[in-house]
Amino acid sequence: MLSLQFLAVFIFITSILLVLLKRSWGCIPMILVRILEEVLGGLVGWKGQEETFGKRAADKKTFLTVDHLKNKNFENSFEASTELIGLGIQSILQDDLTRPFQIEEEEASLLHFPKETLNLPFYVFGLGFRWGFLFPIRLCFMVFSVLFLTTSSVICVVLNAEIKYFRYCGITFAKLFNLSTGLIVNFHDKKNRPRVPGVAVANHLSANDVMTIYSGCDYDGVGYTITGQSHGGFVKYLYKYGGKLTPLLLVDRACDKNRNALLQAIVEHSKKTEKDTYPVLLFPEGYCSNNKAVLQFRKAIFNGETAIYPIAMKQNSRFGDAFWAEDTFIPYLIRIMTSWCSIIDMYYLPAMYKESSESEEQFAKRVQCAIAAKLSVDALPFDGKLKSEKEREKYKGKLQACLAEKL
Template structure:
């Protein structure tokens, strides 16, 4: 007897066990259409998983005529463009650090001038980053200005969203705290423009961030505040639910729509599969990063409108402008696994469906 094999009789009612074995057929145990339908639907139409999948480009070097062209392109991208881009980025860092460090430490008594210079230098280094990808960015609409009681919100595809927007305007961004060299830049250089960091796993950080947000938007001289309300990177085909935090501050919300053209490279950053360093290398070895940025009409909460409804209305505006599909998912589910209780409920429903079927056959 196989001890590891489940005993189906433990799940059968006593009346069914007493019945003749001829009345118990395999099809009775497998007739679980609702469960199978649910499982098939989850496999075929998992709109949540699709939000965070990279879409690999279709191979085109499939014959003897195109393969040499593909090889030539690889040589150009890795042998010529990549070294030039590394050189451009290196020159950018030399210029930036040789200017930022003296300004940061020598102009502490001249706070206004120091902030102005640091703001310009952050925009400059972001421009060098965009140049290192041969970035072709087209901006639509009026450039953001420094005003109190306003916040900018944008859809989120990669951390380079911040760089693309920052090269035009020195935003103070709300961002997850990262490890490594990115975290070092966050805690040193980017804090100079008023950026706010949080740890997604720390519940107490939410209260601290909420307080900092309210304080920041009141300042006349503070840099414009930028928030990615999805809370995670989405693959630029969809938008997930916007967190309501940016929409309950009682200020004007300025939507920004970002759409990447994937003709040369997919700019989506899957942080679970790829470090940001490798993501940058991927961009720097591509032909170009092409995208459009739309600064859309500012929005205010309407009378009787809740922050959640306000967030959905702004998400509609961004999704329509960027041609993105809305899905009713919370992006934070990307970082969590189904709870044991959820799995147990599913298992219990499955057992109950089998038992109900057997009881009907036993009558």
């Protein structure tokens, strides 16, 4: 017992020092990952899966949408019926509407009750280790990160510190928060990091994406101007004090007036070139999805007035799923803090610019497809609103009206 306590204290102190000294927090957790991978290969009944990520682009598919119907020229009702039946069967089999919003059990997962009886001892041991060892350490990391956020933001504001100190505290808090959630991030193609002026856009897994992306900032470079949906509870606290360390723009999704005002503020901010200005960070999907697809991007910010810097986040969910599927944030935090770990590969794509012949909608689609191709997933022509039964009925009405007009 004393040896475990000593190990926990050693991990806590060493990890904190690494982060405060601007080093990676992932070197110690990667030891755990290597051990888990060895155990995973020895589990009864598990077959290794070939890694296809990065070897192929997302498959080209046809979706049942209003635009698709508008572009079709049906000669008669039989041809239209055949087309609709084919697309309907495809939609049912692929489950494109609900697939992006579900936590799926991976074949190689170490978190779920084993199908093979011989794997049961490891599962029981792992359950006790995650709740009895990892969770208390991460809870200590979370407390420390919140105290650091509160203290550093107050000190920086009171002392009117230089922007480099605000940036250091912001990046350090992001890394400490990632420590507390068991997150390991691998950053790729750093030469393409967002710059000023510009807008960084990324696919969306959870409310923690801000800390995930911010932790990859260069201490001598720029941070991000954060945008997001207003929340209550613990997330509101993070926004309140995090907004002292980096520019923050929040919107109430339910209020059209607030959305329009935020859009205007984003457009104006993204064009600034002052030294104390950061590129704007946006999640154009508007809703969290589970990395199985990229939802339709909202077109408002793709007006061509500034550079767009795409960021693709790919998670490995064998040891923990970072997707936020819960109704509230605290249960989500507990789930990921009691997982083995979450692993995300972050890819900075080259800057993209709107072509003169493109509409905003076409440019948004091109950026969405670039991120989806990097992740080897589908770029869906739907957004998260269709999770709602009311929105699905409205969309079905649009399809019916379009089809009636065509026939």
